[in-house]
Amino acid sequence: MDIHEYQAKEVLSNFGVAVPEGALAYSPEQAAYRARELGGEKWIVKAQVHAGGRGKAGGVKLCDSDVEIHEACEDMFGKKLVTHQTGADGKGIYRVYVEAAVPIEREIYLGLVLDRSSQRVMIVASGEGGMEIEDISAEKPDSIVRAIVEPAVGLRDFQCRQIAFKLGIEPGLVQQMVRTLQGCYRAFTELDATMVEINPLVVTGDNRLLALDAKMTFDDNALFRHPQIAELRDKSQEDPREARAADRGLSYVGLEGNIGCIVNGAGLAMATMDTIKLAGGEPANFLDIGGGATPERVAKAFRLVMSDKNVQAILVNIFAGINRCDWVAEGVVQALREVEVDVPVIVRLAGTNVEEGQKILAQSGLPIIRASTLMEAAERSVGAWRNDLSQGVKVRAVS
Ligand code: ADP
Ligand code: MG
Numbered sequence: 001m002d003i004h005e006y007q008a009k010e011v012l013s014n015f016g017v018a019v020p021e022g023a024l025a026y027s028p029e030q031a032a033y034r035a036r037e038l039g040g041e042k043w044i045v046k047a048q049v050h051a052g053g054r055g056k057a058g059g060v061k062l063c064d065s066d067v068e069i070h071e072a073c074e075d076m077f078g079k080k081l082v083t084h085q086t087g088a089d090g091k092g093i094y095r096v097y098v099e100a101a102v103p104i105e106r107e108i109y110l111g112l113v114l115d116r117s118s119q120r121v122m123i124v125a126s127g128e129g130g131m132e133i134e135d136i137s138a139e140k141p142d143s144i145v146r147a148i149v150e151p152a153v154g155l156r157d158f159q160c161r162q163i164a165f166k167l168g169i170e171p172g173l174v175q176q177m178v179r180t181l182q183g184c185y186r187a188f189t190e191l192d193a194t195m196v197e198i199n200p201l202v203v204t205g206d207n208r209l210l211a212l213d214a215k216m217t218f219d220d221n222a223l224f225r226h227p228q229i230a231e232l233r234d235k236s237q238e239d240p241r242e243a244r245a246a247d248r249g250l251s252y253v254g255l256e257g258n259i260g261c262i263v264n265g266a267g268l269a270m271a272t273m274d275t276i277k278l279a280g281g282e283p284a285n286f287l288d289i290g291g292g293a294t295p296e297r298v299a300k301a302f303r304l305v306m307s308d309k310n311v312q313a314i315l316v317n318i319f320a321g322i323n324r325c326d327w328v329a330e331g332v333v334q335a336l337r338e339v340e341v342d343v344p345v346i347v348r349l350a351g352t353n354v355e356e357g358q359k360i361l362a363q364s365g366l367p368i369i370r371a372s373t374l375m376e377a378a379e380r381s382v383g384a385w386r387n388d389l390s391q392g393v394k395v396r397a398v399s
Pocket of ligand 1: 046100
């Protein structure tokens with residue numbers, strides 16, 4: 001789960017990371033009022049969306065009057081911000097963060113990630129942070145500093161000093177850098193984060209080290225341990241299809257194609273998507289109904305897939321180990337009777353109670369296209385979607 005910049009700043013500041021003064025606003029008037037409360041002469045108005053690259057996309061604006069704050073906000077509220085990280089649809093702006101503008105001497109990049117090859121937390125830093133960090137890492141990969149944290153002993157101060165020296169941080173600020181790194185590491189481990197990023201971490205004109213931007217991502221599976229973090233979820237920033245699925249206990253990943261997939265198990269979902277591609281189609285989603293799927297759960301999955309307007313065929317591919325093919329078949333029949341499904345439905349069942357499952361499908365009288373192997377199922381789905389299969393009769397809602 002991602003959180004907003006202003007939330008990440010609050011979390012990190014509780015762990016000793018220094019951040020500029022700022023305030024949240026839900027309207028242009030409130031933003032101007034907040035700026036007056038903060039005092040000073042220059043402010044930065046920042047769109048709060050779950051994505052980086054806001055600066056280059058017009059989501060971060062320097063203002064030096066009430067009028068400018070109003071104008072900056074008018075350009076943001078209710079609009080979608082499209083950055084290189086949001087995809088073409090962009091993300092809606094419903095909150096802005098107003099911050100005192102800080103005089104920047106130097107911008108540093110700092111990130112903490114889970115490094116899968118070493119199975120450790122890795123600190124990644126660069127002396128040339130800011131909005132061009134992607135270019136720097138591509139053009140001057142050697143300028144990136146990396147350090148791995150040994151979990152048994154945790155992050156040691158000497159490692160932090162080493163990073164500070166490599167970045168060329170002046171001696172007077174090294175202690176502050178140690179505090180910042182330790183704070184990020186503690187926040188990362190204690191809150192079960194999977195990513196902490198400060199870009200830029202700046203040296204200010206008056207020689208302070210401040211986090212001007214902050215991003216944090218948390219491990220969804222550990223959120224139950226951190227209700228105060230789980231509360232920060234902002235559904236307006238998530239793919240609505242995925243948010244609806246998560247609320248129903250289904251794992252769903254929305255994709256760009258038009259063949260909806262209802263599958264059990266992530267491995268089978270991957271194989272199904274690969275096979276659809278091999279057969280010349282494009283999956284519209286990845287929906288894992290999990291083990292022990294009841295007919296109700298299958299029906300829920302159908303509702304969810306049908307709510308995606310791109311879906312032009314649905315492939316149900318179940319390998320029943322813990323699951324039971326007869327339950328899944330009942331779920332499919334129930335779904336087709338309850339949900340308006342006006343696209344071809346292809347079902348491939350294998351495993352426990354497969355004969356009973358096939359019987360239920362056959363006796364239902366519904367024009368369900370059946371397949372016995374994965375390849376056949378994928379080919380029939382693609383064929384039905386292209387409407388060039390003789391069996392590709394459209395299923396109409398039966399109530
Ligand atoms: P993003 O990474 O989404 O583009 P940032 O928060 O990093 O957004 O802001 C973009 C740039 O705007 C920063 O690299 C920094 O140069 C500038 N900036 C951000 N916040 C402030 C601030 N409070 N004072 C001065 N400059 C800022
Ligand atoms: Mg940034």
